[in-house]
Amino acid sequence: MLRIGQTRLAQRALGKPSFRSIATLPQTINQIKTENQHILGTKDASPVTINGWIKSVQKLKNVAFLNISDGNCAQGVMAVLEPDQVTADLTTGACVSVKGNLVSSQGKKQGLELQAESVKVTGTVDDYPIQKKFHKQEFLRTLPALRWRTSVNSSTLRYRSFCMAQMTNFFAENDFVQTNPPLLTSSDCEGAGEVFKVSGGGKGDKFFGDKPAYLTVSTQLHLEVLAAAVGRVWTFTPAFRAENSDTNRHLSEFWMAEAEISFVDDLEPLMDLAEGMVKSCLAPLMDEGNKARNDLLDARRSAEQKDELLDRWDMANCDFPRLTYKQAIKILNLQHLKEPFTHRPDYEVGLRSEHEKWLATEYFVSPVFVTDYPKEQKPFYMKQSPHDVQTVACFDLLMPHIGEVIGGSVREDNYDTLLKNIEASGMDKGALEWYLELRKQGSTPHGGFGMGFERLITYATGIENIRDVAAFPRWVDNCGC
CATH class of the missing domain: 2.40.50.140 (Nucleic acid-binding proteins)
Known part of the structure; x- marks a missing residue:
């Protein structure tokens, strides 16, 4: 009888792997x-x-x-x-x-x-409670332990899994290092104050001492640190935002795919990367033999529902157009003269959801990048546009029927400029000292982006409400089970 060490030597000699087979699992x-x-x-x-x-x-x-x-x-x-x-x-x-x-x-x-x-x-x-007949998603939301057993909802779970695998492969093929930044943080990345504060123990003690702790709204700042060490990083993690938004586009807990890249000082390569990531999830759906495509189509009952999905996938089967924020406002104002929006497009106010959806769904009939927003509308870490001191080098990717799905920018890499931005935004410099210090230690031009994963899933699956693509959705006044 071979001892364990002898067995390993024998396996290595035969070129066999040392792990057990999973063939003993019941077949699906x-x-x-x-x-x-x-x-x-x-x-x-x-x-x-x-x-x-x-x-x-x-x-x-x-x-x-x-x-x-x-x-x-x-x-x-x-x-x-x-x-x-x-x-x-x-x-x-x-x-x-x-x-x-x-x-x-x-x-x-x-x-x-x-x-x-x-x-x-x-x-x-x-x-x-779930029968063969059609059930509305509003009813299924009342059954959190059973709602995923319907054909449409289970196909959504499988498509989420498919997209995670596709993104992982996409970033690996482009030499990115997948990292695990913290979900507990002492700073508010976006500076909007829409954070969940964390306390420890049954009495709500200050678990981390005098420093406040929050659930992260974005891992971007920590990713910038890691990108300064290994060049290209990405992560897929939950994010938490205490937004009092009871809409079909917002969740209090959602998943984000975020990437940061060193040695980038221009928006074009960032948008190319973001477009490639999105297409890694959507392009396979154009292949008639693709399992994910057929899975989503098979779960739909009517030809009309199937055609709607095919139309959505076809919309993304192109080079995504790119235009500046100023150009977008001009296009929107011309449309407003013909057929008024609920809210008049205003350069100072920013794009509303209806404006984003119209640009992508009606005007371009495809996903579209909008770049160079006014600096007053964006966070402190974005770098000034090289051609306009009033705007920052940033972009939003707008998807048909959905609106914004990805936001990205070139990051400010100069210490003095970043410090001024932090002070101008009224943020706590002390809480961001570690982030500022990065600009004194071999700083380099860099940039990145973050994608709301559930918004991409709603686009690809045709499901109208973002609460119906998250396994256990949390939104304002709702944190059941």
């Missing part, structure tokens, strides 16, 4: 269907075990059908049962393990079906 329905595509159109059969939840039950005189899904893909498997196999606990929502033979279905568009030999109910249900 997607894996089973993929492995058995050769059965289609034949009389062959493959013995399998299907684990999942019953989506619907149809009982006829001589046969019964169970639509079973494990949530791993939009299309589950239809199990065919004999009348004597049907028990009272085989109801919608019940969890079952069905053994039988996978065969090519005789019905139209059925693909593969399971001829059941044994059915085991592993989890019964009482008064299951």
